Amino acid sequence: MSIDRYWPFAVLCALLLLVVVRLLLRERIALQGSISFITVLVVFLLAALVPDLTARLAQVMGFQVLSNFLFCLAIIALALLHLRALVTLSRLETRTVHLTQDLALLEEKLERATKPQ
Amino acid sequence: MRLLIVIPALNEEEALRALVDEVLEARAALPCSSEVVVVDDGSTDATVEVAVSRGVRVVCLCRNLGIGGAVQTGLRLAYREGFDCAVQVDGDGQHPPSEIHRLVQRLAGSDAPDIVVGSRRLEARGYQSTRVRRLGQRWLRFWLQLVCGLRVTDPTSGFRLYGQRALALFQRIYPYDFPEPESLAVARACGLRLVDQPVEMRARQGGRSSIAGIKPFYYMVKVTLAVALAYLRNRGRRFRNLVVAMNGLSPSLAAVGRTGGDGGDRN
Numbered sequence: 001m002s003i004d005r006y007w008p009f010a011v012l013c014a015l016l017l018l019v020v021v022r023l024l025l026r027e028r029i030a031l032q033g034s035i036s037f038i039t040v041l042v043v044f045l046l047a048a049l050v051p052d053l054t055a056r057l058a059q060v061m062g063f064q065v066l067s068n069f070l071f072c073l074a075i076i077a078l079a080l081l082h083l084r085a086l087v088t089l090s091r092l093e094t095r096t097v098h099l100t101q102d103l104a105l106l107e108e109k110l111e112r113a114t115k116p117q
Numbered sequence: 118m119r120l121l122i123v124i125p126a127l128n129e130e131e132a133l134r135a136l137v138d139e140v141l142e143a144r145a146a147l148p149c150s151s152e153v154v155v156v157d158d159g160s161t162d163a164t165v166e167v168a169v170s171r172g173v174r175v176v177c178l179c180r181n182l183g184i185g186g187a188v189q190t191g192l193r194l195a196y197r198e199g200f201d202c203a204v205q206v207d208g209d210g211q212h213p214p215s216e217i218h219r220l221v222q223r224l225a226g227s228d229a230p231d232i233v234v235g236s237r238r239l240e241a242r243g244y245q246s247t248r249v250r251r252l253g254q255r256w257l258r259f260w261l262q263l264v265c266g267l268r269v270t271d272p273t274s275g276f277r278l279y280g281q282r283a284l285a286l287f288q289r290i291y292p293y294d295f296p297e298p299e300s301l302a303v304a305r306a307c308g309l310r311l312v313d314q315p316v317e318m319r320a321r322q323g324g325r326s327s328i329a330g331i332k333p334f335y336y337m338v339k340v341t342l343a344v345a346l347a348y349l350r351n352r353g354r355r356f357r358n359l360v361v362a363m364n365g366l367s368p369s370l371a372a373v374g375r376t377g378g379d380g381g382d383r384n
Binding site for chain 2: 097100101103104105107108112
């Protein structure tokens with residue numbers, strides 16, 4: 001199988017990788033949370049660059065058409081990334097709530113301490 | 118014994134003035150010393166000004182956390198400042214402060230429960246809420262008994278008294294969205310003892326209910342799922358939660374619990 005057929009897919013992955021790297025450089029996203037995203041993009045890029053190997057893998061897994069295999073992989077990868085983001089978001093939400101509560105309690109304590117008797 | 122009266126309020130300027138006055142009056146009938154704190158959940162009206170003008174303690178949350186977050190703030194305050202118990206009195210005026218002493222009385226004696234739930238169903242006096250809500254309450258009663266084996270007559274009542282162990286537990290773990298039935302499941306899973314106390318309630322004295330429009334349907338689905346999840350989740354961690362809860366009983370261990378447990382990000 002020739003790489004010619006899959007170069008748009010490879011270019012798309014490379015472009016997305018560039019966007020992620022750009023966001024990292026601008027400190028819009030943190031490296032810790034982006035590693036899984038970068039890994040997924042690199043895997044897809046490699047899959048597009050070596051289509052023979054990808055096609056063999058797809059056949060072994062019972063896929064008749066290579067694009068179906070790639071779509072399936074992409075859906076699973078996105079679902080996992082989304083779940084991971086959901087976990088992070090939930091944890092942050094709980095932390096934000098506790099911080100908001102702590103801030104309010106400390107403010108009240110401070111106000112009481114500085115209030116003239 | 119020291120009691121903290123926690124009043125969570127969101128845009129309750131209409132009802133709050135009379136409510137705080139009633140609470141201050143009701144304190145005289147209590148068999149213990151007490152303090153009052155209004156937890157403002159990010160109100161956009163004059164709730165804070167009203168509370169400040171009555172001379173009670175006011176804790177202002179910088180953003181809206183929901184009723185659960187506001188109540189937990191009060192419970193955390195009670196736990197940190199070493200109160201023996203805390204009572205929740207909603208800022209909409211549905212819970213008559215004159216009934217607080219009935220909840221407090223249940224804590225007397227050696228076999229004191231951890232949570233006293235004020236129930237409008239036991240004696241069916243006063244305001245009984247709408248028919249749809251009563252149907253929802255019936256379902257939640259059935260569901261709590263089925264899932265947790267917990268018999269409680271008014272699972273959506275927010276008029277509650279929390280003892281030391283309950284404070285120690287809920288300052289760490291308290292649901293934020295529609296918290297009443299879910300918090301009962303958490304308490305049950307962690308081995309706390311709950312009792313019902315008949316109380317008289319009344320219709321809200323001002324403001325608007327947050328459960329309106331299609332929200333009751335979302336409420337039922339969410340709470341049904343949340344009760345089951347909360348019970349299963351906390352049963353699995355029963356031992357750890359109990360150890361943390363027990364810290365509230367021992368001054369030396371409490372210090373450890375306060376420094377190590379407050380920042381916990383579980384909920």
